[in-house]
Amino acid sequence: CCWSAYSASGCIGSGRQKGFIFICVGAQDVPPEVLRQREVKWLDMLSNWDKWMVKRHKKVRLRCQKGIPPSLRGRAWLYLSGGKVKREQNRGKFEELDSQAGDPKELDVIEKDLHRQFPFHEMFVSRGGHGQQDLFRVLKAYTLYRPEEGYCQAQAPIAAVLLMHMPAEDAFWGLVQICEKYLPGYYSAGLEAIQLDGEILYALTRRVSPLVYRHLEKHKMEPILYMTEWFMCAFSRTLPWASVLRVWDMFLCDGVKIIFRVGLVLLKCMLGTREKLKACQGQYETMELLRAIEPRYMQEGFLVREVLEVPVSERDVEREHHVQLKRWRKNRGELHCKSPPRMHGARAIMASEPPSRQDLRQNPTIIVESPLPPPQPTPQLKKGEKSKEEKSKKKGSMKKAPTVMEIPNPYPLAGDPQRDPQLPLRDPQLPLRDPQLPLRDPQLPLRDPVPTLRNSTVQQPLVNDTPLPNTPEDSPPPHQPTLNDQSLLTVSPLQKSTQSLSSIEADQDTYL
Template sequence: MGSLADTRTLWSNGEGRKRTLSGCSSDSVSAPLNLRKVSWRQKIFLRVASPMNKPTSMQHPDHCDVMDLLPLSPRTFDPSLDPLASLLPTSGDPFTGKRPKRTAVHYRALWKTAIHQQILLLRMEKENQRLEASRDELHIRKMKLDYQEVGTCIKDVLAFWDRKLSVPGRAKVVPLDKEEVHNAISKGVPKGRRGEVWLLFSQQHRLRHRLPPGRHAPDTPYQDLLKQLTAQQHSILVDLGRTFPTHQYFSAQLGAGQLSLYNLLKAYSLLDTEVGYCQGISFVAGILLLHMSEDQAFDMLKFLMYDLGFRRQYRPDMTSLQIQMYQLSRLLHDYHRELYNHLEEHEICPSLYAAPWFLTLFASQFPLGFVARIFDILFAQGSEVIFKVALCLLSSHEGEIVECDSFETIVDYLKTTIPNLTHTQMEETISKVLDMDISKQLHAYEVEYHVLQDETVDAVLQSNNSDRLDKLEKTNNQLKKQNMDLLEKLQAARQKIQSLEATVGNFLSRESKMKHMIRSLEQERQSYQKTIERMRSCLPQDALADVEMTHMVKPAQGPNGKAKPTAKKP
């Protein structure tokens, strides 16, 4: 019997009679038959039954029966091989060519068999879809893990990790033995189960170390964060194409890798508003996505940032990164003095070459297999692994760096030559990192940094205090001078006020005199008015009329248009 794809190809267009499911060629089958109208049961049967070769000499081409559509071999028909043959009557009379009449029992049996076959086909279809999805998932997983592994795991190591990963409820069980885990890591971690191993390390770390309440990551679900908008969207989109541009999982523009990376960076920028998004986090998130799903990568990113404390180096002030650069310089000074002096002679500080190493955890410049091994040790031992890797890389290339005699050649060697490690160099570096312990030195250097910072601040404050006293004295003298000027202005203003007050007093006295004069004139006018009234009462009526007529007559005008003066009566 052929594959399910052959079945869909043969029967989806109603031309199943052209070939059999066993894959016979079109030359061994007959031409298509013109079917008469059939019942809906027969249509279902035709969709699921196997095609056959119809002998044209036994029947008219315009008539087709169900028996003609039963599965036949291209050459012969063996009833014992046909699953439906036992349900149908045998062939008819060889002399007349007629077939016996079929009963309802036969058709019912055919119908049941057709239903069973249809159910089988549906199940095969679902299984085929599941297999296709599984193939796509395997293809994506293979594409993610397309890098050269550093070191190979032997069977004993694979069995060890299988046992540890198969423990039920491993997030709540007794913590693993550190020495046992250290030995297992030194022998390697299986690439296919590396993400599970990292998750196991994070769970074990949380069993041993409890963060203070104020340092816990916000408990916002990943899916809820994806529904929100971030102000860092433009920066994230710009850096998507710059993150692992040569890796096939991230190289496709807005492909599956870039979309997953965008979701992860967006979710973290919304979760940690203080850090938001910083260049370098994208490479760390990309390494996580290569080995696990988005949800798991988001949880591991929170573990790196909060539990292991890497978020401090991504803060806007980057104080933690400055401390790390100081610690690296102190390590070079104490353990590789010649290299330290050579770098200091050419004024090359660690931030020129080591800042990308710390911000991307070596993922931006070094091979993925090497970076994956660094992450193996990082999740097991903590942030000091970054210092150990940097110190081992610099020490293993100390001779070549000292031979460089200029600023440009040294920086070029540090940025381009060191990352191009051979497979042997990577294995040797990992081996040295596993055997190194610098935790006490790092702690001492951090304390030393803070002490020096406080001393520097005190010295600056003292120097600032002397300068401040001088400035205060100058300011005081200026203020005294300004005060004297203001006093002189105040005295002049007071004198002016006094003169103005005297002027106002004069105006007030004159005003009172004028008011008194006005009152006297008013009294005099009233007395004159009374005198006039008495005089009018004493004059006769004729004289009074003449006086009134005199006042009513218009005065004569002179030659210049003015009124002529009239003689006053005595």
């Protein structure tokens, strides 16, 4: 996928989960043979996505934890999030939304936020460039798709990360799936959903790291103060780029529990020891520490290993969600935003909306029309029957007989067509006759024993009183000079030899 040229991925380190150990290395350090094998495996999964998700989902999860190959990350994200099925079921919807004008107030806020998203990335570095144009189109289309929700500033980095890996239409449907399935209600007015998840994170911290929980409770630090940007932007503005990609690989596969795990790991690493808590004597110092997380804790190998070891599952998240929802209703009343239920990962999304085989079919990204005509369908042949091409090849392979050159007759008869005098009588490379054959039959006499009429100037040989073959009876015979003809005195030696040879051949023809 050419859209993955803007991204990088990989991790370095090791991790273990449920009894097995695997090594996570950066994409730049993976041998080409191993990377090619991973690409082949992912291509096989994408070609049979429904079967893999139903029967071998654990294998898909493991391969997402190892890291999706950079060349297939955009396509894999679209399949994991369900954006591929959503796009196929709403053909032409994005073009329809893109052609509409949009709300001027929403568009004004979007335009102000375009240059703030990854300003040093080559896609968004130039104002009015193709990256900012596509980002504007995606965000505007979402405000038209969900006008009751509108635009939220935290949606811009989500859409920007998607645009680095896929075209604008695919990024739009990926954004729709994240906002509706993975993080429902996060970007609505009032931010009630993100506050509720903050309470869930606070409760999970009590179970995972009691020391950190007591410190936060002592200084009365509300989760909304430090986790809003983490969760709403899916850590895209917090972690290094390589770690962001690895977290998104697992997040789109397993759902929001990955976001909770990453938050718990950062809290534990920055506030999990007594020595570190001594430097945080108040709320301000604690906030400054959480805003400047040490790079070693955000390194992808270390982070992936720690995330996989955090004992938090979907069931734990849902249990705390129900507990905190009851407490919310008791203290604050009903939620104003009625968001749809949250889906925990790709398998739950596919189960909620079962796709058809046509929806999962892979289509080429770039279609080039060939100038050649389409191939004709080959007819089905019976058993033992050969096609015309095979017959023609067989005929062509046979040795062709040499062509026979036609030699003109140097002594034409009266009825033969006239020859061009400028053309040679014969091919000079060919011999006059076969040297193997004798000049004449030695048993035949030199002269015809039948008497001829010598008194006339025209001699006509006779055989049983019949004219020569090929000679018309009514036409006069060709002129043959006699011994007394004066023309012989002026002829050249070559002509004499030719005439003598002519007489000999005529005698032989007469006897034959």
